[in-house]
Structure formats: C-alpha cells, structure tokens
Amino acid sequence: PADAVDDPFASLNPAQRAAVEHDIGVAPADARPLLVIAGAGSGKTNTLAHRVARLITSGADPQRILLLTFSRRAANEMTTRAGNVLHRIMGVRGGQAPATLPWAGTFHSIGARLLRDYAGRIGLDESFTIHDRGDSEDLMGMVRHEIGLTQTQKRFPLKGTCLAIYSRVVNSRDALALVLQSTFPWCSEWEAELKTLFGAYVDAKQEQNVLDYDDLLLFWAEMAADAELGLHIGGLFDHVLVDEYQDTNRLQAAILMGMKPGGEGVMVVGDDAQSIYSFRGATVRNILDFPKQFAREARIVTLDRNYRSTQPILDASNAVIGAALERHAKTLWTDKVSTVLPQLVLIPDEAEQARWVCNRILEHRETGMALKAQAVLFRAASHSAALELELMRRNIPFVKFGGLKFLEASHIKDVLAVLRFAQNPSGRVAGFRVVQLVPGIGAATATRLLDAVAESAEPLRAVEQFAAPAKSGGDWEQFVALFRALRAPGLRWPADIELVKNWYLPHLERMHDDAQVRVADVEQLARLASGHGSRETFLAEITLDPPEATSDRAGPPHLDEDYLILSTIHSSKGQEWKSVHVLNVVDGCIPSDMSTGNSDDIEEERRLLYVAMTRAKEHLHLVVPNRFFIKQQAQMGDRHVYAARSRFISPAMLKHFDESVWMTADTAQSRKPMPESVRMLVRDRARNAWK
Numbered sequence: 001p002a003d004a005v006d007d008p009f010a011s012l013n014p015a016q017r018a019a020v021e022h023d024i025g026v027a028p029a030d031a032r033p034l035l036v037i038a039g040a041g042s043g044k045t046n047t048l049a050h051r052v053a054r055l056i057t058s059g060a061d062p063q064r065i066l067l068l069t070f071s072r073r074a075a076n077e078m079t080t081r082a083g084n085v086l087h088r089i090m091g092v093r094g095g096q097a098p099a100t101l102p103w104a105g106t107f108h109s110i111g112a113r114l115l116r117d118y119a120g121r122i123g124l125d126e127s128f129t130i131h132d133r134g135d136s137e138d139l140m141g142m143v144r145h146e147i148g149l150t151q152t153q154k155r156f157p158l159k160g161t162c163l164a165i166y167s168r169v170v171n172s173r174d175a176l177a178l179v180l181q182s183t184f185p186w187c188s189e190w191e192a193e194l195k196t197l198f199g200a201y202v203d204a205k206q207e208q209n210v211l212d213y214d215d216l217l218l219f220w221a222e223m224a225a226d227a228e229l230g231l232h233i234g235g236l237f238d239h240v241l242v243d244e245y246q247d248t249n250r251l252q253a254a255i256l257m258g259m260k261p262g263g264e265g266v267m268v269v270g271d272d273a274q275s276i277y278s279f280r281g282a283t284v285r286n287i288l289d290f291p292k293q294f295a296r297e298a299r300i301v302t303l304d305r306n307y308r309s310t311q312p313i314l315d316a317s318n319a320v321i322g323a324a325l326e327r328h329a330k331t332l333w334t335d336k337v338s339t340v341l342p343q344l345v346l347i348p349d350e351a352e353q354a355r356w357v358c359n360r361i362l363e364h365r366e367t368g369m370a371l372k373a374q375a376v377l378f379r380a381a382s383h384s385a386a387l388e389l390e391l392m393r394r395n396i397p398f399v400k401f402g403g404l405k406f407l408e409a410s411h412i413k414d415v416l417a418v419l420r421f422a423q424n425p426s427g428r429v430a431g432f433r434v435v436q437l438v439p440g441i442g443a444a445t446a447t448r449l450l451d452a453v454a455e456s457a458e459p460l461r462a463v464e465q466f467a468a469p470a471k472s473g474g475d476w477e478q479f480v481a482l483f484r485a486l487r488a489p490g491l492r493w494p495a496d497i498e499l500v501k502n503w504y505l506p507h508l509e510r511m512h513d514d515a516q517v518r519v520a521d522v523e524q525l526a527r528l529a530s531g532h533g534s535r536e537t538f539l540a541e542i543t544l545d546p547p548e549a550t551s552d553r554a555g556p557p558h559l560d561e562d563y564l565i566l567s568t569i570h571s572s573k574g575q576e577w578k579s580v581h582v583l584n585v586v587d588g589c590i591p592s593d594m595s596t597g598n599s600d601d602i603e604e605e606r607r608l609l610y611v612a613m614t615r616a617k618e619h620l621h622l623v624v625p626n627r628f629f630i631k632q633q634a635q636m637g638d639r640h641v642y643a644a645r646s647r648f649i650s651p652a653m654l655k656h657f658d659e660s661v662w663m664t665a666d667t668a669q670s671r672k673p674m675p676e677s678v679r680m681l682v683r684d685r686a687r688n689a690w691k
C-alpha cells in the first residue's frame with residue numbers, strides 16, 4: 001500500500017506509462033526505438049525523465065545513458081527531475097542512491113566531449129579549441145580576405161552570410177547549389193566563389209586546429225558513420241534519449257542512426273507543431289521519418305492530455321495552430337477549468353506596452369504570484385528594450401534569456417582569447433585579438449608573429465624570440481611572461497585565469513572609461529571558471545553554452561532572489577510559467593518582417609506564436625501596440641509604423657480572447673490623438689489581413 005501511495009509512476013496516464021514502461025526488461029540490444037509525439041504541455045519531458053528513472057530502477061547503468069537536450073539548463077532540469085523520481089522510489093523501497101547522469105547535455109557539448117576523447121583516432125590534435133559564432137565569422141572574414149574576395153568583389157556576401165550558408169550546407173547535408181537556391185537565392189551568382197571560400201575555410205580550421213560549432217556535429221557524425229568507431233561509440237550507451245526532437249537537423253539524425261543503426265534503446269520525444277528552428281537547418285522531417293529510419297520499426301506513443309494550461313488558454317492556442325496550412329490533427333484537452341480568458345490588449349505604443357506589462361506583473365505579485373512564476377516573451381532580443389527600462393525604473397528585478405550574451409562583451413572575449421591562445425597557439429582568430437592588446441602592436445606585427453608561431457614546432461620559443469617593435473618594450477615582455485606561465489606544464493586550473501586577470505586589468509583600465517563595470521564581469525568570469533575542472537573543459541563549455549544574463553547596468557539579480565524572466569520565444573521552449581506576457585503580437589513582428597517571404601517561413605512564425613502561448617499555465621496576455629518600432633535596412637533608417645494585430649489571430653478566433661483597449665490618461669493628454677484616417681487604416685488592414 002505504501003507503494004501505491006508513493007509510487008511516482010502512479011500519477012502517469014496510461015499513454016505516458018506505456019512510454020515509460022516500453023521494453024523494460026528487454027535486453028538493451030533488443031529494445032525497439034520509441035517515438036513520443038505529442039502537443040505542448042502533454043508531459044513529454046516529464047515522461048522522458050520518468051523513463052530515465054525507470055530504466056535505472058530496472059538495472060540500467062546511469063553511466064551508459066545518453067540524454068540529449070537543447071540547453072544545459074534543460075539537461076540539468078531533466079537530471080534533477082529523474083533524480084527526484086528516484087528519491088521518491090528509494091524513500092519507499094530503499095535501495096541504490098539516485099544516480100547522476102554524466103552523459104546529459106546538448107548534441108554540441110556531448111560532441112565536444114567525445115571528440116576530446118577520440119581526437120587522436122580521427123587525426124585531430126586534442127588541444128583543439130572551439131570557435132563560437134563570432135570567432136567563426138572572424139575566421140571566415142580572414143580567409144575571405146586572404147583569397148582576395150573582398151577587394152575584387154564588392155557585392156560578395158558578408159562574412160556572417162557566408163558562415164550561415166556554410167553552416168546550412170553542413171547541417172542539412174544538402175548540396176551548396178540547393179541551399180543557395182532554396183534559402184539564399186540572392187547569393188546564387190557566387191556559387192563558384194563560395195565553393196572556393198568554403199574549401200579555404202575548412203583548410204584554415206584544420207591548419208589552426210580549431211573547430212566550429214558545426215564541426216562538433218560533423219565529426220561526431222563522421223565517427224558514428226565509421227564502421228569500427230561508430231560501433232564503439234554507439235556501444236558506450238545502452239540508452240539514447242532525445243528531447244525536442246522536432247528541432248534537430250539532418251546531421252543530428254545521422255548521428256543517432258550511425259550510433260544505433262537498429263534503433264535499439266533510442267527514444268525521442270517532440271512536437272511537430274513546435275518546430276521553430278528551421279532557420280538553423282532543423283527539419284520536422286526528422287520526427288516524421290523517425291518511425292521507419294532504423295532497422296527496427298519504432299513504436300509510436302501519442303499523448304493528448306495537457307497538464308499545463310487552463311482550458312481557455314488551450315482553446316486559444318489550439319485555434320492558432322489549428323489554422324496551420326499543414327495540419328497534424330491533434331487537439332489537446334485538459335481538466336483545468338477556468339473562467340479567465342487569455343487577454344488580447346490593444347495599446348498605443350511600445351512605451352505604453354512596457355508600462356502596462358509592469359502594472360500587470362505587479363498586480364499578479366500582489367495576489368501572491370512570485371515574479372519567478374511570470375515571464376515576458378518576445379520575438380527578438382531587441383524587443384524588450386523599452387520594457388527593460390521600465391522595469392529598472394520601478395526596481396523590478398529581471399533576468400533576460402536569449403539576449404546579448406555575456407560572451408559578446410569585448411572584455412570577456414579578450415580574456416577568453418588569451419586562454420584559447422595559450423591552449424592552442426595555432427588559432428589565429430584568438431591570437432590576432434590577443435597580441436594586439438599589447439600597446440604598440442598592430443595588425444601587421446600580429447600577422448608576422450602568428451606566421452612565426454605557425455612555422456615553428458615550438459610556439460613558446462617563437463613568441464620568446466619574436467622581435468617586437470621597440471615601442472612595445474616592457475608591455476611585450478609582460479605578455480611573453482604571461483604566455484610562458486600559461487604554457488608551463490605544472491599550472492593548475494583555475495590559476496590560469498588569475499594570471500590572465502592580473503595581466504589584463506591594467507590594459508582594461510587603459511582602454512575603457514567604464515573599466516569598473518568590466519572588471520566586475522572579469523571577476524564573474526573567474527568565479528565561473530573555478531567551477532570547472534580544467535582549462536579545456538571550461539573553454540568548451542562556456543563556448544557551447546554561455547551564461548545568458550548580461551551584467552550591464554545593475555547586474556543580474558542573485559539567483560536566490562525573486563526575479564522576472566524575460567526571454568525570446570525561441571529560448572522559452574520547454575518551459576512554463578503561471579503568467580505569460582507576449583509582446584508585440586503584431587504583423588511585422590509575429591510574423592516577422594524578415595520572414596514574410598514564403599509560406600514555410602510564415603508557418604514557422606505561426607508555430608512560434610503557438611510555442612509562446614502554450615508556455616502559460618493560468619494567465620496569458622497578448623499585447624498589440626498600435627505603433628511599432630521597426631529596425632530597417634540601413635539605407636531606409638529606423639522608423640515607427642502603424643501595426644495591426646498579428647494575422648495569426650483571425651476575427652473568428654477573437655471569441656477565445658478577452659479583448660480590451662488601453663489608453664492611459666497621460667497618453668490622452670500628452671500625445672496627439674491618432675488621426676482618424678490612420679485609425680481606419682489600421683482597422684482595415686487588420687480586418688483584411690487574412691482575406
């Protein structure tokens with residue numbers, strides 16, 4: 001009876017239970033692949049965590065479970081959830097201690113780890129460093145310059161676009177011509193040059209012993225495809241479980257198939273209606289093809305009960321996704337009745353939007369809802385600017401996800417570049433940045449030094465013997481001393497970062513007026529560093545899954561404080577809050593102006609709105625500002641436009657919302673009313689948007 005009361009599996013519904021119990025007791029080598037495909041909030045992630053716990057109670061070795069998720073946060077959360085289930089079971093039955101899962105992480109971080117272990121076997125030098133997107137763009141720019149494409153061809157795509165094309169080719173496994181035609185048609189005329197460029201880019205990465213994000217998947221896929229190595233790596237794991245499978249790309253599917261050709265022990269969960277990463281090469285085909293991709297056919301489990309949201313929130317969300325061109329009929333139900341409809345509020349402009357949202361948030365808090373139980377979501381990281389100002393003005397603490405990353409600050413980049421250069425002196429992007437921090441050294445001298453390092457078998461000697469310009473004098477000597485110390489064999493992490501800090505701080509003060517804020521960031525980086533075991537794991541992890549909150553202005557709140565969550569919709573996936581505000585639910589934003597091109601893009605924007613709405617448990621507020629600030633192409637300048645409610649909420653769907661219009665007294669006084677003609681225009685546009 002104690003079991004019955006405390007059995008954590010008792011709360012699962014029959015379909016969830018079927019997934020959790022799938023082939024338990026069957027030898028791992030004979031287990032069939034399993035696909036759980038189901039809508040938002042139906043307990044996919046929860047089921048996955050329970051299955052991990054169930055596997056462990058049935059004797060699976062936690063060391064041999066591979067758990068792949070889309071962020072470190074998600075991996076930690078899943079490990080915790082599985083641990084909690086184990087705890088409850090233990091409490092009842094006694095038994096083994098809850099295990100940690102050493103192989104839980106993103107595809108990229110697990111790829112990096114495997115590559116570190118097997119670098120030698122595939123001809124890589126194990127001191128490789130990993131480039132983040134910015135570094136990769138810089139290298140692409142350098143290579144482009146070297147092969148002379150910048151000077152001769154003015155209209156040649158920018159380095160960022162080149163990298164995006166390259167990345168798309170690698171991740172989709174499609175030919176360059178096809179990628180250009182389907183996704184970058186305006187670059188098609190450069191196919192031959194791009195081919196040359198990408199060839200040179202790949203050579204440069206190999207010469208410099210650096211890997212970009214795509215390489216982490218690419219090399220893993222290559223290892224998995226190798227008859228011997230693939231079998232070996234697949235053999236490390238009895239169970240491979242993947243969350244959010246709808247947002248994986250072809251390369252990731254190839255990795256799974258390479259490791260487990262029979263699909264034995266493979267479980268993936270996902271929701272095709274939430275696929276929102278096709279701009280990165282993710283394809284919903286992965287989830288649709290999964291059942292027949294392996295030697296053994298997969299078992300499919302669907303879940304249709306939603307445990308997250310109230311019925312009115314679910315009705316509105318179902319209406320939005322139900323209008324999708326490609327309908328995968330799957331309507332969720334819940335027993336959470338409520339009389340509170342999702343709110344659709346029309347507001348004069350973004351400044352008012354910020355004020356209104358703050359008011360609602362404080363109201364919710366008055367009723368006892370913690371800030372942490374609330375989130376504000378938006379299409380692009382820049383859209384929260386007005387709100388951030390207002391929150392600061394009112395002293396409402398917040399943390400922002402998916403925005404400008406900590407790592408993008410130039411002083412953080414400097415420190416990391418020094419560590420990378422010490423780790424791998426062949427890396428020219430890091431080297432170029434670092435050497436030029438020394439006063440008196442410019443691009444030409446830096447290039448000469450890096451050439452000397454590249455030609456020498458002993459990087460330290462090459463640096464020591466380099467004839468630096470006389471004007472660098474003592475500064476150069478200090479740099480050489482730092483480099484020597486960082487390359488010394490006995491150095492114990494995180495002593496490295498202290499050395500770099502002491503060397504760097506005087507330069508920081510020399511270069512920046514706001515050095516104080518930046519020093520605090522460097523201190524924070526040093527604190528982060530001490531939580532890692534070695535320079536290489538720290539560099540890999542911080543590059544692959546950077547801390548997201550920026551410490552500009554007041555700095556992020558302490559983690560034990562109560563704070564509001566601000567997040568891009570993309571970064572909000574998988575999560576849930578009691579109350580959710582979605583900003584700028586207007587045409588031009590959702591769907592974004594950038595993507596109103598073809599219907600596939602538009603459909604992805606619809607799914608994005610669906611993802612945003614289905615994050616809400618009890619209260620959902622969609623805000624529609626009448627005037628919306630649009631950042632435009634450089635030549636046209638930024639401007640305000642009159643906006644209309646997003647086309648994804650058709651008049652027929654309005655019955656699912658509580659519609660209101662908000663005009664504050666001070667708006668009425670301080671601002672001229674909108675001309676009648678404009679108001680008519682807005683109304684008409686809104687009315688006609690779906691005709």
Ligand code: ATP
Nearest residue numbers: 011012013039040041042043044045046307308574
């Ligand atoms: P998403 O598609 O957004 O990732 P999901 O399908 O992964 O959602 P979960 O996050 O696993 O859904 O679950 C949503 C909520 O429902 C969570 O709060 C979870 O604890 C709860 N839940 C899931 N299954 C059950 C159940 N059988 N009984 C009670 N609550 C449940």
Ligand code: MG
Nearest residue numbers: 044045046574
């Ligand atoms: Mg989930």
